[in-house]
Amino acid sequence: MTMHTPVRRALLSVSDKTGLVDFAKFLESRGVDILSTGGTAKAMRDAGVAVTDVSDFTGFPEMLDGRVKTLHPKVHGGILGIRGNADHESAMSEHGIAPIDLVVVNLYPFEETVAKGADFDTCIENIDIGGPGMIRAAAKNHAAVTVVVDPEDYDAVKEAMEANDGDTTPDLRKRLAATAYARTGAYDAAISGWFARQVGDELPRRFALGGLRKQTLRYGENPHQQAAFYTTGEARPGVATAEQVQGKELSYNNLNDTDAAFELAAEFDEPAVAIIKHANPCGVAVGGSIVEAYKRALACDPVSAFGGIVAINRPIDKAAAEEITKIFTEVVIAPDADEEARAVFAAKKNLRLLLTGGMPDPAEEGLTLKTLSGGFLVQSRDSGRVTESALKVATQRQPDDREMRDMLIAFRICKHVKSNAIIYVKDGATVGIGAGQMSRVDSARIAAAKAKDAAEAAGAEQPATVGSVVASDAFFPFADGLLAAAEAGATAVIQPGGSMRDDEVVKAADEKGLAMVMTGMRHFRH
Known part of the structure; x- marks a missing residue:
C-alpha cells in the first residue's frame, strides 16, 4: 500500500547549482523542510533559504574529509522506507527515522575532472559514493519518493506539486526514476572506462557505455526511424563539441557525414578540404590556401558535391566562404571563421556552420563501436599512418x-x-x-x-x-x-x-x- 502525501521533506545536495536557489525557494514556499550538505547548504543559506544540515538530521558529523556524510540509516531509511507498510513505519518510528520525500542530487563532476586532464588522485576524489547511493535508493522507492538528477527537471516537479497540492504524480516519479538510473549508469560507465584505461585494459571483461542526450533528432537515416544524438564527454574536437553558428538542426545523416568529413580533413598538416556525401569523400585536396584546396577538391566530382558536407582544417576567411557558397552545401565545419566569412555564410540561411575551436589529432588513441544484433563490436580508432x-x-x-x-x-x-x-x-x-x-x-x-x-x-x-x-x-x-x-x-x-x-x-x-x-x-x- 502506498500513501500519496505532499512533499514534506527534501534532501538537496548538488554539484551543479544551476536553478538551485529558485527551486529551493519554491520548496520553502510550499512548507517543505530542506536538508542539505556543504556548498549546497551554503548557497541556499546565502540566498535566505532555511536549511537543516544533514549532520544535524542524523546526529552524526561529516567525517573523513566529507567522504562520509549521507551514508547513514536516517538518510537511507528515510528514502527507502515504504510508506503505508506497517513494519517499515514501525521500524522508522522506533529509530527516529523521518521520511524523505524528495531527493535532489547531482554527482561530483567526475567526467569533467577527467576531461580537464586531472591527475589520478584528483579523479579518484571526484568519484561520488553517497550521491549514487541516494539516487538509486530514491529511484527504487519511486512509488513515494521523487528523485531529481538534472536541473532541467525542476520545472516539471514544480508544476506537478502546484497541480497536486504539493504532491508529485506516479508517472512523473517513474519517469524521473528512469532518468536517475540512466544517470548513475552513465556515471559508473565513465568511471569504469577511465579506470580500465589506467590499468591498460582498453577492452575489459565488462564494457560499460554511457552518454548524455544532446539532441533528439527528427528521425534517423530514414523518416520511419527514431534517433537521438548522445555525447560521451570526450573532448575531441568535432560535431559533439562544436558550436553551431547558424542553420537548422543537424539531421542524423548530417551528423554522421560531418564527423566523417572532419576526421578526414584532420589527416593533413597543410591547408586541406574534404567534401563528403553519404559518408564517403567525393573530393579531397590540399593546397597553398583553403580557396585553392576547395576548388581542387570540388573539381574531383562537382556533381556529387552538390548538397554535401565541407570540412576544412583551417579557419575560414571571406574568400573561402564566397567560394564554398557558390553551390548548395548542407554543412561547413572548421576550427573557426572570421567575421567576414560568417557574414557570407549568414546569407545562406539553410547552410549549417559548425566551429570546433580546434582539430582532432588523427594519431590520438580512442575506441569506436558498431552495434550487432545482441551485442556490439569495439575496436581502437584507426590511427595508423604510413611514412x-x-x-x-x-x-x-x-x-x-x-x-x-x-x-x-x-x-x-x-x-x-x-x-x-x-x-x-x-x-x-x-x-x-x-x-x-x-x-x-x-x-x-x-x-x-x-x-x-x-x-x-x-x-x-x-x-x-x-x-x-x-x-x-x-x-x-x-x-x-x-x-x-x-x-x-x-x-x-x-x-x-x-x-x-x-x-x-x-x-x-x-x-x-x-x-x-x-x-x-x-x-x-x-
Whole structure:
C-alpha cells in the first residue's frame, strides 16, 4: 500500500547549482523542510533559504574529509522506507527515522575532472559514493519518493506539486526514476572506462557505455526511424563539441557525414578540404590556401558535391566562404571563421556552420563501436599512418618525389573511404574515387569513369587520372585491379601488399612501367 502525501521533506545536495536557489525557494514556499550538505547548504543559506544540515538530521558529523556524510540509516531509511507498510513505519518510528520525500542530487563532476586532464588522485576524489547511493535508493522507492538528477527537471516537479497540492504524480516519479538510473549508469560507465584505461585494459571483461542526450533528432537515416544524438564527454574536437553558428538542426545523416568529413580533413598538416556525401569523400585536396584546396577538391566530382558536407582544417576567411557558397552545401565545419566569412555564410540561411575551436589529432588513441544484433563490436580508432621510410618499393621503377607525395596523401584518404576503396590523386588532390564496391576492380573502374565525367564537364582534353597515382585500401587480389588503374593513366601505385598473388601484381606493374610501393598496413572501413 502506498500513501500519496505532499512533499514534506527534501534532501538537496548538488554539484551543479544551476536553478538551485529558485527551486529551493519554491520548496520553502510550499512548507517543505530542506536538508542539505556543504556548498549546497551554503548557497541556499546565502540566498535566505532555511536549511537543516544533514549532520544535524542524523546526529552524526561529516567525517573523513566529507567522504562520509549521507551514508547513514536516517538518510537511507528515510528514502527507502515504504510508506503505508506497517513494519517499515514501525521500524522508522522506533529509530527516529523521518521520511524523505524528495531527493535532489547531482554527482561530483567526475567526467569533467577527467576531461580537464586531472591527475589520478584528483579523479579518484571526484568519484561520488553517497550521491549514487541516494539516487538509486530514491529511484527504487519511486512509488513515494521523487528523485531529481538534472536541473532541467525542476520545472516539471514544480508544476506537478502546484497541480497536486504539493504532491508529485506516479508517472512523473517513474519517469524521473528512469532518468536517475540512466544517470548513475552513465556515471559508473565513465568511471569504469577511465579506470580500465589506467590499468591498460582498453577492452575489459565488462564494457560499460554511457552518454548524455544532446539532441533528439527528427528521425534517423530514414523518416520511419527514431534517433537521438548522445555525447560521451570526450573532448575531441568535432560535431559533439562544436558550436553551431547558424542553420537548422543537424539531421542524423548530417551528423554522421560531418564527423566523417572532419576526421578526414584532420589527416593533413597543410591547408586541406574534404567534401563528403553519404559518408564517403567525393573530393579531397590540399593546397597553398583553403580557396585553392576547395576548388581542387570540388573539381574531383562537382556533381556529387552538390548538397554535401565541407570540412576544412583551417579557419575560414571571406574568400573561402564566397567560394564554398557558390553551390548548395548542407554543412561547413572548421576550427573557426572570421567575421567576414560568417557574414557570407549568414546569407545562406539553410547552410549549417559548425566551429570546433580546434582539430582532432588523427594519431590520438580512442575506441569506436558498431552495434550487432545482441551485442556490439569495439575496436581502437584507426590511427595508423604510413611514412615514406616504412614503404617497400616492389617494382623495378622507383617512384619520383611527386608520386611519393601523392601516394602518401592518397593512402591517408583511403582510411576514410568505404571498402573496397580506390583513390586516384594528382598533385595533392583526388581526381577519382571508387568506394564501397564488392569488387576492387569495379572500384578502380568507377573511379576512372567519374574522372572522365569530371573532365568532360570541365572541357578538359583528358581525365586527370592520366599521370596520377592510385591507392588501394587493401591488397590487389588479382592483377586486374592494377591493370584497370594503369588503363586510367596512373603511373604509381600504393597498396598494403600481402596477397598470395603479389608476384603476379608486381609483374603486371613492371610490364606497364608503373612504380609500386607496399605499406604493410591496410585501411578497411565498413
